[in-house]
Amino acid sequence: MNPTIMQVVPVTFTYPVHFTEHLFDPQHSLLDDTLSGNRPASDQVPRVLCVVDDGVLAAFPGLEAQIQAYFAAHPDLCLVAPPLAVPGGERCKSDPKQVERVHEAINTHGVDRHAYVVAVGGGAVLDMVGYAAATAHRGVRLVRVPTTVLSQNDSAVGVKNSVNAFGKKNWLGTFAPPYAVLNDRAFLTTLEDRDWLGGLSEALKVALLKDAAFFGWLETNAAALAARDREAMDYAVYRCAQLHLEHIAGSGDPFERGSSRPLDFGHWAAHKLESLSGYRLRHGEAVAAGVALDCTYAALSGLLPETEWRRILAVLRTLRLAVHVPEMGSGAQDAQDPGSVLSGLNEFREHLGGRLTIPLLTGIASPIEVHEMDHDLLRRAIALLDDVQAQGHVPSPALLDPQGAL
Template sequence: MNQTITQVVPVTFTYPVHFTEHLFDAQHSLLRDTLIGEGAPGDHVPRVLCVIDDGVLAAFPGLGTQIQDYFAAQPGLCLTAPPLAVPGGEHCKSESGLVERVQEAINTHGIDRHAYVIAVGGGAVLDMVGYAAATAHRGVRLVRVPTTVLSQNDSAVGVKNSVNAFGKKNWLGTFAPPYAVLNDRAFLTTLEDRDWLGGLSEALKVALLRDAAFFEWLEANAAALAARDRAAMDHAVYRCAELHLEHIAGSGDPFERGSSRPLDFGHWAAHKLESLSSYGLRHGEAVAVGIALDCTYAFLSGLLPETDWRRILDVLKTLELAVYVPELGSGAQDASDPHSVLSGLNEFREHLGGRLTIPLLTGIAQPIEVHEMDHGVLRRAVAVLQDVQAQTSNPSTIQSQGVL
């Protein structure tokens, strides 16, 4: 006789995403209040391990000491050791032994499921530390303190943690929501221009998918953002993070059990381009190229109106984001060649599982999903973007020169 028990386990995750400045100033209570929560300080003294991106330490040389001084002034908290510095950048997700190094520190300093790991850094470090924390004790509390535009407006506010493996981006990972996200806008002031601007590709992405008004705002404020206007960046980061959070909570698939992943618009090519560049290309820069490629493909396929296509490329141009890089034209555009960006389509399908599902646009904030892409049209799109990147004039001159 066959018997079945079907168990349903409803789980609700709640975590705050705070926006502040000078988080580690001794008089700033947000971090302390976040860690102690609603319980009385005397009931339990939370133990804390802090892991910091060494690039952030280079930009803020006194930060390690400042963090130690902050915790020394908080009687209800225990920093178990001086902050642990780890290499930053995408390479940290591929570097052998870094995850184990963080896990060893978690073990050595007695970080249990009621203690905290605070990760301070860019998105790659947050991914790596998050993966280490999520797999220690089957998950210890993680507080993310993102320090780049891209991590504050996108990667840090989500539920994913990952490292690279087998030559593929984010092949190992977990879905583990953070305990809290603390965005400190002061960290953005020392970013190189390429990191300040690159992170805006994710804002453009989510605007194109979900919010025409936000796209129009980005269009109107692109020059100010490129000029490092802090008020404009504050709004861009906040609205982008808000839209990402709305999608995660309201999409019906926060842990990506299906094969549709709208927020990876432009990412099938971006992930491959990062790999082809040996991660010399930053994620935001690669996403900008990926967005340009998919929008050009949609235009050439008759899906996206020409006016919308031109507006999108104009925003990317004003934000000083490239729409073509040499890696896009490598591998003779043969999908069977692992050095071709087209091979990224199959890698993307494998990563999601099921059918290939690619988000495209039929208009601003009008996404659709397709399950195949014509390689011939993609090759044409690459050629168009190569010409666009070479032009010093407005993309409106392209058609008259016979490229399309």
């Protein structure tokens, strides 16, 4: 007799994504309400470790003191130490010592599974701190306070945490939903233009995949967004986050057990471009170039109508997002060369496992999946985008004939 027990463990994750302003104002109750809402059985005061992006501290010189003042004004919370500053940007994800520093602080200050790590910063810092929290005690509660457009509208609202390894982006990571996400719009006011605009590439991406009306809104409001209209940005962040959350909850594969990852439209190239640039490129900038590349490839292959390809590139240009970056080269790319963007295809396949699966468009909000890409056609797409970027606009007359020839 060889019996088998088939175990089924249903798990439901619930977490709020709040949109607010001036979160650390002592008169603002949202953070207190969030952390005090689920006290441990002992009814002890919740213990909190706060980790902050050093770039955010530089942009808001009084923030460290404000955080400490907030906890002093709310004695039902215990800040276990002054905020721990960590480097911002991809450097924190590429330096194992930063994870060790967060682990050490969690250990030193007795932060357990009934306590909280509050991470304040851009997407890279949230990724790194989330990875540290998820691997301490097999999971410490994480509250994300994203401070960039891209982290508020995309990366912070999801279930992934990661760091870089072996020269590859997000090679180490966990799936661990946050306890809560607190989006404070005030943090966006000091962003450089490249970070204000770069994060909108994720809004464009999800609109192209899922919501033609949202794409139309982005098309109409691109100039206002480029001019830093706060009301327009509020809606762009909210709708983008909403679409990402709906996909995570409803796609049937929130923890990526399959080989398909639709929300990574444009990302096979983006991740490689970031790595090739030594992370000079921000993630949003690389995504913009990656989306442009995949849309151009789809147009050249006859999948995407030229009129819609032109609309997409026009939005990217209005948002001042480059459709071609030096790391893409001019088209003479060898997919076997790790220094070529085309080698990102195999790295993307390895990361997901199984066979290569790439989302492409047949129209606005009309995606399909393909399992191979023609390298010669990709080289032609790169060369075309190089011309578009050099000329500063999408040239006329038409560049694509029905057979996809230049």
